[in-house]
Amino acid sequence: MTHDQLAIIWFVLIAVLWCGYFVLEGFDFGVGILLPFIGKNEAERRTVVSTLGPVWDGNEVWLLTAGGATFAAFSLWYATLFSGFYLALLLILVALIIRGVAFEFRSKRGTAAAPNWRRNWDAAIFVGSFLPALLWGVAFANIVAGVPLEMQNGNSEFTGNLFTLLNPYALLGGLVTLGLFTTHGAIFLALKTEGDIRTRANKLAGQIGLVTAVLAVAFGLWTQLAHSNNTAASVVVLVLVVLAWVGALGANRMGREGWAFIASAATMVFVVVFLFTCLYPNVMPSSTNADATLTVQNAANSQYTLTIMTWVAVILTPVVLVYQSWTYWVFRRRLSPSQIPDPEHGSLDLPHEVSA
Amino acid sequence: MNALDLARWQFGITTVYHFLFVPLTIGTSMLTAVMQTAWFRTGDEKWLKATKFFGKLFLINFALGVVTGIVQEFQFGMAWSDYSRFVGDIFGAPLAVEALASFFLESTFLGLWIFGWDRLPRGLHLATIWAAAFGTMLSAYFILAANSFMQHPDGYVINPVTKRAELTSFGAVLTQNTTVATFAHVISSAFLVSGVAIVGVSLWLIMKGKSVDAMRSTLKLGAIVAIVAGLLVMYTGDVQAKIMVKQQPMKMAAAEAVYKTAENVPFSLVTVGSLDGSEAYWALDIPGLTSFLATGSWTGPESTVQGINDLQAEYEKKFGPGNYAPYVPLAFWAFRAMIGLGGLGVLFAIFALWITRKGRVPSKAWIRLMSSIALLVPLVGISAGWIFTEMGRQPWIVYGLMKTENGVSPTMSSFTVGLSLVVFTLLYGALAVIEVGLLVRAVKIGPPETVELMDADDANNGQTLTFSY
Numbered sequence: 069m070t071h072d073q074l075a076i077i078w079f080v081l082i083a084v085l086w087c088g089y090f091v092l093e094g095f096d097f098g099v100g101i102l103l104p105f106i107g108k109n110e111a112e113r114r115t116v117v118s119t120l121g122p123v124w125d126g127n128e129v130w131l132l133t134a135g136g137a138t139f140a141a142f143s144l145w146y147a148t149l150f151s152g153f154y155l156a157l158l159l160i161l162v163a164l165i166i167r168g169v170a171f172e173f174r175s176k177r178g179t180a181a182a183p184n185w186r187r188n189w190d191a192a193i194f195v196g197s198f199l200p201a202l203l204w205g206v207a208f209a210n211i212v213a214g215v216p217l218e219m220q221n222g223n224s225e226f227t228g229n230l231f232t233l234l235n236p237y238a239l240l241g242g243l244v245t246l247g248l249f250t251t252h253g254a255i256f257l258a259l260k261t262e263g264d265i266r267t268r269a270n271k272l273a274g275q276i277g278l279v280t281a282v283l284a285v286a287f288g289l290w291t292q293l294a295h296s297n298n299t300a301a302s303v304v305v306l307v308l309v310v311l312a313w314v315g316a317l318g319a320n321r322m323g324r325e326g327w328a329f330i331a332s333a334a335t336m337v338f339v340v341v342f343l344f345t346c347l348y349p350n351v352m353p354s355s356t357n358a359d360a361t362l363t364v365q366n367a368a369n370s371q372y373t374l375t376i377m378t379w380v381a382v383i384l385t386p387v388v389l390v391y392q393s394w395t396y397w398v399f400r401r402r403l404s405p406s407q408i409p410d411p412e413h414g415s416l417d418l419p420h421e422v423s424a
Numbered sequence: 425m426n427a428l429d430l431a432r433w434q435f436g437i438t439t440v441y442h443f444l445f446v447p448l449t450i451g452t453s454m455l456t457a458v459m460q461t462a463w464f465r466t467g468d469e470k471w472l473k474a475t476k477f478f479g480k481l482f483l484i485n486f487a488l489g490v491v492t493g494i495v496q497e498f499q500f501g502m503a504w505s506d507y508s509r510f511v512g513d514i515f516g517a518p519l520a521v522e523a524l525a526s527f528f529l530e531s532t533f534l535g536l537w538i539f540g541w542d543r544l545p546r547g548l549h550l551a552t553i554w555a556a557a558f559g560t561m562l563s564a565y566f567i568l569a570a571n572s573f574m575q576h577p578d579g580y581v582i583n584p585v586t587k588r589a590e591l592t593s594f595g596a597v598l599t600q601n602t603t604v605a606t607f608a609h610v611i612s613s614a615f616l617v618s619g620v621a622i623v624g625v626s627l628w629l630i631m632k633g634k635s636v637d638a639m640r641s642t643l644k645l646g647a648i649v650a651i652v653a654g655l656l657v658m659y660t661g662d663v664q665a666k667i668m669v670k671q672q673p674m675k676m677a678a679a680e681a682v683y684k685t686a687e688n689v690p691f692s693l694v695t696v697g698s699l700d701g702s703e704a705y706w707a708l709d710i711p712g713l714t715s716f717l718a719t720g721s722w723t724g725p726e727s728t729v730q731g732i733n734d735l736q737a738e739y740e741k742k743f744g745p746g747n748y749a750p751y752v753p754l755a756f757w758a759f760r761a762m763i764g765l766g767g768l769g770v771l772f773a774i775f776a777l778w779i780t781r782k783g784r785v786p787s788k789a790w791i792r793l794m795s796s797i798a799l800l801v802p803l804v805g806i807s808a809g810w811i812f813t814e815m816g817r818q819p820w821i822v823y824g825l826m827k828t829e830n831g832v833s834p835t836m837s838s839f840t841v842g843l844s845l846v847v848f849t850l851l852y853g854a855l856a857v858i859e860v861g862l863l864v865r866a867v868k869i870g871p872p873e874t875v876e877l878m879d880a881d882d883a884n885n886g887q888t889l890t891f892s893y
Contacts, residue, residue, distance in 0.1 A: 114892055121893040122535035125490060129527045135497050136520035143512020150501025151833040157498055158844045162851060165491040169855060172487035175893050176862055223509060225835045369513040370590045380521055388528045395532055398543050407889045416865040
């Protein structure tokens with residue numbers, strides 16, 4: 069295969085990895101955001117967290133793989149993007165750190181033995197889910213719209229700062245991913261739980277989903293009209309985004325939770341495809357100097373590296389998909405608060421702390 | 425401090441911190457798998473208790489390993505963008521393969537293991553912890569292949585147009601002797617650390633009189649692993665040192681503070697030198713040992729070890745003016761801390777076997793104190809080993825190809841990197857306090873008195889969860 073073709077394949081593969089990430093960690097973020105609102109007592113909150121327990125870490129690996137693949141296939145994109153978006157990524161990293169630890173540690177202490185313990189970790193789960201859900205949208209909107217890049221010592225370098233990234237268009241994009249992930253999470257919770265949580269999640273999905281639909285249409289049209297490099301293709305994908313979202317909200321309304329989840333997952337996929345379609349053939353356009361724009365071709369790594377990585381991806385990705393899907397099959401059963409034994413108790417409470 | 429210094433501190437702090445969790449993850453995941461296998465094969469409940477107990481400790485530790493690992497992948501691009509541009513064609517590949525081949529494996533199968541006790545048939549459930557343990561080792565292999573490229577670049581050419589390094593042989597990156605020797609050394613050290621950790625915890629609980637039967641078995645398991653791993657650490661370290669002498673002679677010269685090229689070079693146990701390390705006043709030496717470690721010969725022309733001053737002159741000729749020696753006192757002491765603390769760990773394992781022989785239960789307070797801090801000894805040792813490896817390579821970020829000062833992100837202000845340095849340090853500090861607190865609690869509580877297991881049919885019919893978050 070030619071270098072040009074390989075570069076396009078890797079652009080597509082990186083889009084695929086982001087699709088996986090938006091679908092999987094998307095509902096993770098949503099569940100984390102909804103945790104304080106949807107769980108009215110400890111048994112309910114633990115049920116909510118337990119829906120993510122076996123899967124959140126595997127879901128997050130999609131991000132690490134997307135990051136690693138960008139490094140391996142488009143080092144120049146990786147370098148300019150990550151150094152340019154430094155403080156935004158710092159916020160995301162801090163959020164992901166406190167959130168991951170919170171999932172693992174929150175039920176270690178009980179409500180009697182350590183009154184603030186779970187409240188603090190719940191705050192960490194909320195903030196740690198809310199910030200990335202917002203910031204990934206801000207980041208992608210900026211990538212698609214272009215940011216100030218200039219040539220310095222032969223490299224394309226970001227010349228703005230954190231506030232350059234917080235422009236109205238990007239913030240709208242952030243609200244869209246925030247809304248999409250929150251709704252996606254609510255639909256996931258309705259699918260994975262029984263009783264009050266299921267009812268509440270179903271209702272919330274409908275309400276947040278509707279608000280999100282308005283924001284998403286505004287953002288989608290703005291992107292389509294102002295920032296798409298492939299208007300014919302991107303408008304088709306935009307229609308698919310809308311149809312899938314309508315399907316998700318409709319199925320949710322009818323209580324068809326499996327279909328609602330499939331449709332909202334499809335929405336996440338179409339959103340990523342839409343953004344990458346608008347972006348192509350660029351990977352990081354400059355808003356100030358066309359010469360500094362990074363493209364699929366000028367940012368791609370060597371033919372040899374891309375060939376090796378293509379083989380690795382072709383062989384390993386299906387294997388990963390098989391065993392990750394199997395995990396979801398193993399833990400397919402709905403959870404309910406009645407299944408959580410002794411919800412107030414912490415697994416690492418010492419005996420005298422519990423009796424006191 | 426300028427942005428470069430701050431970025432170096434940040435990389436050092438976040439990497440050393442992340443690597444506190446890595447060896448314990450690698451070693452303990454596999455040893456927990458061994459314990460569960462023992463239960464699966466014998467049906468003896470003590471092994472089930474041991475599995476549950478050490479599995480719990482392992483998972484508390486693993487949580488921090490995972491979240492601090494994300495920072496590692498991101499900060500190459502964030503703080504070291506020119507480095508990422510220069511080596512990305514080579515360095516990115518093992519990182520991406522690591523994520524795809526091993527991170528998915530570890531995280532997915534650990535999730536299955538943690539929540540799958542009553543969801544999966546016992547044999548399949550056992551397989552999940554082995555898969556996760558295998559994933560941690562695979563991950564180590566790929567990241568060490570990437571690091572080995574920084575120590576000894578192989579399988580690349582410099583593109584004359586772009587001036588960037590380009591991969592010509594992925595096989596060379598994955599199989600060059602630097603990679604293989606480093607992997608063997610790091611993995612055996614990880615098992616040494618984990619073996620000592622298990623011995624320390626087991627001994628403490630035996631002295632407390634908790635689950636004595638199970639803890640005697642795990643103490644033996646941990647001690648044997650630590651002793652065998654200790655021997656392997658010595659052997660692989662020796663192999664690695666001889667490779668290093670050929671590939672990075674300056675690092676070995678700094679480790680031994682050898683300034684002038686000489687034969688029959690002694691190994692100094694302790695040296696008092698000038699503050700900048702350029703002159704030694706007094707030293708306690710073992711004759712010829714450095715020569716032997718570096719070359720395999722005690723005396724004669726073949727025992728010649730190149731000195732820092734001569735290497736400096738040689739490199740100036742080759743690379744132009746500049747300082748090509750690492751900070752000698754740090755390399756010198758980190759090298760000794762690595763060897764000394766690793767050795768102490770092995771001695772502790774032997775000691776623990778001896779004092780618990782034939783059913784004996786020690787009761788002295790100092791032994792209990794020792795058992796509770798034993799883990800720290802090889803853990804600090806393995807950290808010292810990495811500090812030596814990375815600091816000993818300075819001033820290079822990629823040996824002979826790129827200096828560290830040229831790898832830093834040119835757009836990053838000292839305010840930006842200073843801010844993230846403060847944020848990471850405070851956050852990591854707080855998490856360390858929380859994690860140690862939980863580990864101490866878990867050890868105090870000890871293994872469960874009884875373990876009830878449901879079979880998969882009951883569990884799928886909507887019974888109470890045996891484990892939930």
